[in-house]
Amino acid sequence: MSLLTDQQVIERIFRHIDEQSTELADETWREPVENYRSQKRFDRELQLLRSLPVPFCPSATIPDTGSYLARSAAGTPLIVTRDERGEVRAFRNACRHRGMQVAQGSGQARIFVCPYHAWAYGLDGSLLHIPHDHGFPDLDKCEHALVPVSAFERHGLVFVTQEESANRGALDGLDGIPTLLSADQKIFATEESLSPVNWKLNMEANLEGYHIKPTHRETFYPYGYDNLNVVETFGQNCRVTFPFRRIEKLRDIPVKERDISGMVTYVYQIFPNVTIAVLSNHTAVSISEPLSPAETRFHTFKLNNSGEGTELSAKAIKDADFIADTGGKEDAAVVAGIQASLASGANTHFTYGRFEKAIVHFHKNLQSGLE
Numbered sequence: 001m002s003l004l005t006d007q008q009v010i011e012r013i014f015r016h017i018d019e020q021s022t023e024l025a026d027e028t029w030r031e032p033v034e035n036y037r038s039q040k041r042f043d044r045e046l047q048l049l050r051s052l053p054v055p056f057c058p059s060a061t062i063p064d065t066g067s068y069l070a071r072s073a074a075g076t077p078l079i080v081t082r083d084e085r086g087e088v089r090a091f092r093n094a095c096r097h098r099g100m101q102v103a104q105g106s107g108q109a110r111i112f113v114c115p116y117h118a119w120a121y122g123l124d125g126s127l128l129h130i131p132h133d134h135g136f137p138d139l140d141k142c143e144h145a146l147v148p149v150s151a152f153e154r155h156g157l158v159f160v161t162q163e164e165s166a167n168r169g170a171l172d173g174l175d176g177i178p179t180l181l182s183a184d185q186k187i188f189a190t191e192e193s194l195s196p197v198n199w200k201l202n203m204e205a206n207l208e209g210y211h212i213k214p215t216h217r218e219t220f221y222p223y224g225y226d227n228l229n230v231v232e233t234f235g236q237n238c239r240v241t242f243p244f245r246r247i248e249k250l251r252d253i254p255v256k257e258r259d260i261s262g263m264v265t266y267v268y269q270i271f272p273n274v275t276i277a278v279l280s281n282h283t284a285v286s287i288s289e290p291l292s293p294a295e296t297r298f299h300t301f302k303l304n305n306s307g308e309g310t311e312l313s314a315k316a317i318k319d320a321d322f323i324a325d326t327g328g329k330e331d332a333a334v335v336a337g338i339q340a341s342l343a344s345g346a347n348t349h350f351t352y353g354r355f356e357k358a359i360v361h362f363h364k365n366l367q368s369g370l371e
């Protein structure tokens with residue numbers, strides 16, 4: 001269970017170009033439309049998200065002692081921070097007095113002071129101070145620390161597991177693949193957006209290249225191929241490779257000397273709700289936060305690509321703006337159109353074909369995770 005090398009990916013792409021083929025799933029998949037609409041199904045998906053190790057943010061979001069990020073995940077307000085020893089810590093973001101959230105957004109703190117009555121907590125969650133504490137004569141401070149949540153770092157990402165379970169989720173596939181985000185990658189933009197769509201519809205739009213020509217005719221298609229992808233699965237995760245036409249330039253270069261950077265977009269799906277897209281000049285980490293069956297908040301972190309100096313930021317920003325203004329908008333329009341038709345009664349099921357291999361993999365794993 002590992003990924004092809006860059007050279008193997010290039011060879012596979014050339015074969016697909018020559019044979020006018022693409023990667024194929026062994027089977028098609030029929031997904032009930034009800035699974036995009038039902039509150040019951042949605043609640044089970046949230047429960048699954050709470051029971052899996054799920055990326056919360058890139059490690060680069062909280063680089064130093066006291067850096068923190070507070071946001072909700074699967075319905076739970078959380079804070080992730082880095083303690084004095086440099087270890088990540090996560091807590092339920094609820095004061096132990098009367099439940100106010102002790103931090104908002106992101107920033108740098110030495111202690112977390114609740115804005116309501118100023119109870120103060122250390123970076124390790126311990127309750128350090130209660131103003132006028134003679135009002136709480138019997139309260140044991142040790143029993144009123146912030147409630148910890150399991151957190152760890154892997155592949156340059158902070159993972160959080162809200163409720164321990166036997167399901168290792170994304171983790172099973174992540175050992176033995178090259179590092180996804182490396183220490184030299186710096187965040188140049190962090191964005192949050194709200195979208196009136198089911199989170200899975202958006203995820204699916206990232207996982208196949210069958211729509212490149214019809215949906216992205218004037219934007220991506222002139223540089224890329226229609227329905228020509230390499231699709232690899234690693235555990236419950238997958239990687240979909242979208243080649244650019246300029247990859248042809250590598251044909252005359254000896255295999256070992258071929259450099260794939262700028263020749264493909266790698267889209268990694270970290271099961272179930274995260275994508276990492278390695279684009280020509282930047283890397284975008286997108287974390288879906290499902291809010292309801294028909295509403296999703298997206299947390300996007302944009303980083304320089306690995307091995308590139310900070311002076312490349314201008315190129316990275318240009319790259320990111322191009323994607324957002326073109327293909328990003330086209331995909332959003334399609335997903336909104338699907339969302340609007342869910343209640344039409346036209347489809348009892350959506351059928352995912354053999355070209356949509358990564359989506360079939362996603363639904364299979366989601367179904368078995370929910371069972």
Ligand code: FES
Binds near residue numbers: 099114
């Ligand atoms: S709710 Fe936090 S100090 Fe009162």
Ligand SMILES: [Fe+2]
Binds near residue numbers: 215216331
């Ligand atoms: Fe697209």
